[in-house]
Amino acid sequence: xxxxxxxxxSARGEALKRGFYxxxxxxxxxxxxxIVVALAGLALLAPWIAPHPEHAAGGFAMNxxxxxxxxxxxxxxxxxxxxxxxxxxxxxxxSLFAGVAVVAMAAALGAAVGAVAGFFGRWVDxxxxxxxxxxxxxxxxxxxxxxxxxxxxGVGNMIFAITLTWWPGYAxxxxxxxxxxxxxxxxxxxxxxxxxxxxxxxxxxxxxxxxPIIVKMSLDVGFAILTVxxxxxxxxxxxxxxxxxxxxxxxxxxxxxxYWWTAIFPGLAIFxxxxxxxxxxxxxxxxxxxxxxx
Amino acid sequence: xxxxxxxxxxxxLPVLVGLSIIVFAIARLLPGDPVQLAAGxxxxxxxxxxxxxxxxxxxxxxxxxxxxxxGLLQGDWGQSILTRRPVWEDLRIYLPATLELVFAAMAIAxxxxxxxxxxxxxxxxxxxxxxxxxxxxxxxSMPRFFLGLLMQLFFxxxxxxxxxxxxxxxxxxxxxxxxxxxxxxxxxxxxxxAFLTALKHLAMPAAAxxxxxxxxxxxxxxxxxxxxxxxxxxxxxxxxxxxxxKILFKYVARNAASATxxxxxxxxxxxxxGTVLVETVFDWPGVGLYATKAIATxxxxxxxxxxxxxxxxxxxxxxxxxxxxxxxxxxARYA
Numbered sequence: 001x002x003x004x005x006x007x008x009x010s011a012r013g014e015a016l017k018r019g020f021y022x023x024x025x026x027x028x029x030x031x032x033x034x035i036v037v038a039l040a041g042l043a044l045l046a047p048w049i050a051p052h053p054e055h056a057a058g059g060f061a062m063n064x065x066x067x068x069x070x071x072x073x074x075x076x077x078x079x080x081x082x083x084x085x086x087x088x089x090x091x092x093x094x095s096l097f098a099g100v101a102v103v104a105m106a107a108a109l110g111a112a113v114g115a116v117a118g119f120f121g122r123w124v125d126x127x128x129x130x131x132x133x134x135x136x137x138x139x140x141x142x143x144x145x146x147x148x149x150x151x152x153x154g155v156g157n158m159i160f161a162i163t164l165t166w167w168p169g170y171a172x173x174x175x176x177x178x179x180x181x182x183x184x185x186x187x188x189x190x191x192x193x194x195x196x197x198x199x200x201x202x203x204x205x206x207x208x209x210x211x212p213i214i215v216k217m218s219l220d221v222g223f224a225i226l227t228v229x230x231x232x233x234x235x236x237x238x239x240x241x242x243x244x245x246x247x248x249x250x251x252x253x254x255x256x257x258x259y260w261w262t263a264i265f266p267g268l269a270i271f272x273x274x275x276x277x278x279x280x281x282x283x284x285x286x287x288x289x290x291x292x293x294x
Numbered sequence: 295x296x297x298x299x300x301x302x303x304x305x306x307l308p309v310l311v312g313l314s315i316i317v318f319a320i321a322r323l324l325p326g327d328p329v330q331l332a333a334g335x336x337x338x339x340x341x342x343x344x345x346x347x348x349x350x351x352x353x354x355x356x357x358x359x360x361x362x363x364x365g366l367l368q369g370d371w372g373q374s375i376l377t378r379r380p381v382w383e384d385l386r387i388y389l390p391a392t393l394e395l396v397f398a399a400m401a402i403a404x405x406x407x408x409x410x411x412x413x414x415x416x417x418x419x420x421x422x423x424x425x426x427x428x429x430x431x432x433x434x435s436m437p438r439f440f441l442g443l444l445m446q447l448f449f450x451x452x453x454x455x456x457x458x459x460x461x462x463x464x465x466x467x468x469x470x471x472x473x474x475x476x477x478x479x480x481x482x483x484x485x486x487x488a489f490l491t492a493l494k495h496l497a498m499p500a501a502a503x504x505x506x507x508x509x510x511x512x513x514x515x516x517x518x519x520x521x522x523x524x525x526x527x528x529x530x531x532x533x534x535x536x537x538x539x540k541i542l543f544k545y546v547a548r549n550a551a552s553a554t555x556x557x558x559x560x561x562x563x564x565x566x567x568g569t570v571l572v573e574t575v576f577d578w579p580g581v582g583l584y585a586t587k588a589i590a591t592x593x594x595x596x597x598x599x600x601x602x603x604x605x606x607x608x609x610x611x612x613x614x615x616x617x618x619x620x621x622x623x624x625x626a627r628y629a
Binding site for chain 1: 308309313317320428434437443446452568575585589598600
């Protein structure tokens, strides 16, 4: 036993090293990682590095309306004289937070449903999976729009509405993995020692199915950000004056083509962050999910 | 096959019932008390109670759902505050526009995606492959509404080549409606001018819409082609001295495409739900625009109607695709 432990640890370290090597081999994944790290850094530091943080809270400067991009205001100013760079930077906090929150909550909810269904099987499985399948057949974006519209604007409501339409994918994934794992010898051994179902699921099964969940989460964050921006764009996202990329873009539509900078920069921010997370997710999948490698 | 089809169709019913229950539940979540809203701010407690009884809102939820569901079946989908018409009538007008957009987008995605995926696989891990993979990942990441705005900025405001939005000029008379799809109606009426006008309106929204299925089809086609190329029959063909190009286009492409095409059907439902954003950008008078206008004016019955109709279409289309696939591939019938 004591002799086996170090070999296992070093095998795990070896696998990690190999995974890291593979990740580094694909420069697209590295680009993705760089974009995500840069965005997260900018979002965290936004209140300190944004030129006019007061603009994100609704402050305006009517004497500086529609200034084109210049050395003073890199991204120009909008119809209220607000600095577009500031709005985009502060918007990163809203969008990244909402995107990550949606995926984390959907994964937690889906994993709970899937683990219970997969572990207990029989009628529990049947009932939960029928519900999941029903939910999966419904059009997510429209459903999220309807729920968000019914609940009213606000970041929390929006996250809740999108989460409600996203969990079924995780439930399916986790159920399959749990069903495959629960008959393994180490689970049987723990069961024979008298471990409770909760302990079996949380301590013995779930830690072993983490990597497919992480892969799906990393692939999903980009789309979650996109969905958040979409809700903002159709006008059911956040409460004004919260700077959210989708609603900034929607607001700027009325000032095209003369004041193009009010629309281009929020749009580019959405694209760049979704692109970054997708590249990163693809890279992580190649490392963590050997079946998908090709 | 017949039993399989019947079983699938019977299984559709609980899904549609589930859909209506979810929409009903969302409608109950609406902000504010609907009775209070309908009665007005001055109403007394007695008046509110009387109105609740009149509207049937004092009954148990199950009874309320029952009358809601039977109303749906009889074509009573509620009234739109904005258009002052029954939601069902509105949906019948707007749905063909959405379908036209989805069909056009799908046609573009298939026409470009299949050859792009084939080429990507043929040059696997060389520059055409990297180019097409990076482009398709970029295409998936591009918000459709932002792409739409960029197109408007360039093709309309800069170059003046295409109309900004809408489906047909308001001052002109569209061809007589047969299918409800204006491009097709123009062809049926043999009206070349109207066809061209309709096509010009359709071009940008359809292109913006096609981006995401295009990327998916390309990636899918690449993967299935690579898989087909590792099959024994390809090695045999090589051994017999057939040229690479002939093997690829004559044998591999056909096998790979049929596998990819089944995915396309499943994408259809997803596109239907996704038209909302593109329709908003291009003022395309489909159900998506109808829904967003309803949201802007807090008009909830149309939103519920759109959710229901897209949800139902989504489920039905997926069933048709499954049945068609079962017809082609007997193994899928018991999956």
